[in-house]
Structures are given as C-alpha cells and as structure tokens.
Amino acid sequence: MATFLPHSVAWLHCISVAVYGRLDVNDALNRPAYQVSTYGHPSVIAYAHLAVDGNNNTEFLMGSCASSYAATDPWWAVDLGVKLHVYGVKFTNRKHTCCGTYWQSIAVVMIIVFMYL
Numbered sequence: 001m002a003t004f005l006p007h008s009v010a011w012l013h014c015i016s017v018a019v020y021g022r023l024d025v026n027d028a029l030n031r032p033a034y035q036v037s038t039y040g041h042p043s044v045i046a047y048a049h050l051a052v053d054g055n056n057n058t059e060f061l062m063g064s065c066a067s068s069y070a071a072t073d074p075w076w077a078v079d080l081g082v083k084l085h086v087y088g089v090k091f092t093n094r095k096h097t098c099c100g101t102y103w104q105s106i107a108v109v110m111i112i113v114f115m116y117l
Contacts, residue, residue, distance in 0.1 A: 015067070015092065016050075016064070018052075019086055020088040027082075029054050031079055032078070037069040043061060044061055048076060048077075050063065051078075
C-alpha cells in the first residue's frame with residue numbers, strides 16, 4: 001500500500017498508519033515500510049517504519065512517527081506481505097499548531113506486486 005500527496009511539493013510529516021483487512025487487526029503493524037526520504041532532526045530520525053510500530057503518539061520529538069523532507073509528490077509505502085482485502089486505513093497526523101493541516105489531501109494507492117524467485 002502506498003500513500004502520497006499528489007501534485008504538490010510537500011513533506012510527509014509525523015504520520016502513523018494502520019491498515020485493517022480482517023478482524024479489526026492492524027495488518028501493517030511492524031511490516032517493512034519505505035518513504036521518499038527520511039527526515040533527520042538533531043534528536044530524532046523519522047524512519048518510515050515508525051509509522052507502523054503501533055505507537056500513535058502525535059508528538060514528533062517522542063520519536064514515534066515517520067517524516068520525510070520536502071519533495072514533489074512525496075510518498076510513503078508499507079509492504080503488507082500478503083494479498084488481502086483492505087477494509088480501512090487509519091492515518092494519525094501530528095498534533096501540533098504548526099503542522100495539523102499538513103495532511104489535508106492524501107491519496108491511497110494499493111499496489112499488488114508479485115515476486116518470483
């Protein structure tokens with residue numbers, strides 16, 4: 001599953017993501033995640049996998065969320081590992097006066113990739 005902010009120069013700022021496919025279970029929990037870039041702060045590095053670690057703390061400096069540098073059409077993705085029906089996606093945005101509107105427009109794209117070894 002991939003998310004991006006289409007046709008914009010923006011950054012993915014402090015997100016947490018949950019994907020629900022069955023029995024109200026977060027199928028994205030602790031799955032491999034990737035993003036356009038990784039934002040580094042003097043006290044926190046906002047790796048992509050932090051969006052799916054199960055910690056929904058909305059304070060960036062607590063090191064609980066993913067964030068990228070500004071980019072054209074920024075994206076974040078998670079490998080769910082299996083084919084499944086997705087019934088819901090929950091995004092948790094940063095709770096802060098400077099950044100609460102960063103995710104006003106978002107696109108969710110499901111991509112099925114088959115790998116043959």
